[in-house]
Amino acid sequence: MDTKDLWSPGFKLVSFDQLGKWKPITIDPNIPLERSSVCFACGSALEKIAALVNNKKDLSLSLGCCTMCGIVTYIDRPNQKWLTDFYTHTWDNVTQPIENIAIKELKKPRASHFSHIAKSIGLKASDSILDIGSGYGGTLAALAELGYKNGIGLENSSHRAAIATDKRNINVLQGNFEGEITQRELHQRKPFDFILSAHVLEHIYNPNEFISKVADLQDVGGHIAIAVPNFTGEHAINILLFFPHLHSFTLTGLSCLIQKHGYTVVDVSRSTANELVVVGKKTKRATSKITHQENKVGKALQKITLELELQNIKPGKPYTIQWHTQHTKLKHGVRSMLATIRKQVSSLIHKHSIHREPIHKLTVEGLLIRKTSAPIEIQFSDNIILFYK
Ligand SMILES: [Zn+2]
Secondary structure, eight states: OOGGGTEEEEEEEEEEEEOTTOEEEEEOTTSOEEEOOBOTTTOOBEEEEEEEEOTTSSOEEEEEEETTTOOEEESEEEOHHHHHHHHHHTTTOOOOOGGGSOGGGGOOTTHHHHHHHHHHTTOOTTOOEEEETOTTSHHHHHHHHTTOOOEEEEESOHHHHHHHHHHHOOOEEESOTTSHHHHHHHHHHOOOSEEEEESOGGGOSOHHHHHHHHHHTOOTTOEEEEEEEBTTTSOHHHHHHBTTOOEEBOHHHHHHHHHHTTEEEEEOTTOOSSEEEEEEEEOSSOOOOOOOOSOHHHHHHHHHHHHTTGGGOOTTOEEEEEEOSSOEEEEESSHHHHHHHHHHHHHHHHHTTTTOOOOEEEEEEEEEEEOSSOSEEEEESSSEEEEEO
16 A cells, blocks of 8 residues: 555644744634535535643644635634634734824725726715725725725724724724624614625634625625635645634635525636635625636645645654745745755745734644644644634
């Protein structure tokens, strides 16, 4: 039998050398977990691609890939209540007073996507717009400049909602989109002609429920525009360990999800390898149907394996995994590492100078594990640690 059938590549996380803006979050065995082995977008089976395992081996979180649409998502994850508490109490715990934030810092380049989309779908100046996850209000401000002034934002973070209202004069509801109070308020203002949401859906516990609620706020003919990171360009470590991104989307998966709730996909032309931007138009009935026969799971595994160079893993050998906004590199040994890091650092910083985010660096130890639960295994020296920022 081929040894490949018996052994899985992986690594043990030894130390977190440079985390940039990332912060560690401990997933201990007391956190209540929930399991789903079915894809929320297309209903097909999820196949395990990676397992995160603590040192006692009594807790294992699995990530799965949808066999039909290729979406990657957690199979086991903390339950919704725990996650809501995390977002309320830990994430985005910002104390900076509103007056200290200059409006120029608030500029959001993403505004242009939705401005172009508003024009391309023929949105009229008086048409109503809802931005779910409106943040600092950049997108709505840009739309207002173009004459689309009938916009309202929805933002969970109270300080972001306050900044958008105070500094940008944007009409913002503060709350959780799926929450009862928010839903009641939104239903009083419906129908919305254009609902947009940028980089929110990958954080949402139940995207199916989210899109269903979006669809309830629109009449036939209304448009949605959803932007999320694209699995193709999202780096492997981000997919495996960046906790707030609960899902990594593919174009097939995202299209399938909105079609299921009655939308026809009308434009995906603004999508890139790093970001999916899907525009849908509401019709009378659901049309979702996947005909792809390509091996989605194999492709996802190949991407992660290549980015982390797991094919070169040797048991017990130290490696450094370093990554920037879009890059992941694994370097062998310490001596060769220093020379290559210098080269790497300068070229990456040059390439991504606009972001000016520091490079992340982890030290790991190569592992070959007798294949048990998943094709890739990541072990932790103590509890499972995930990251957020
Ligand atoms: Zn799927």
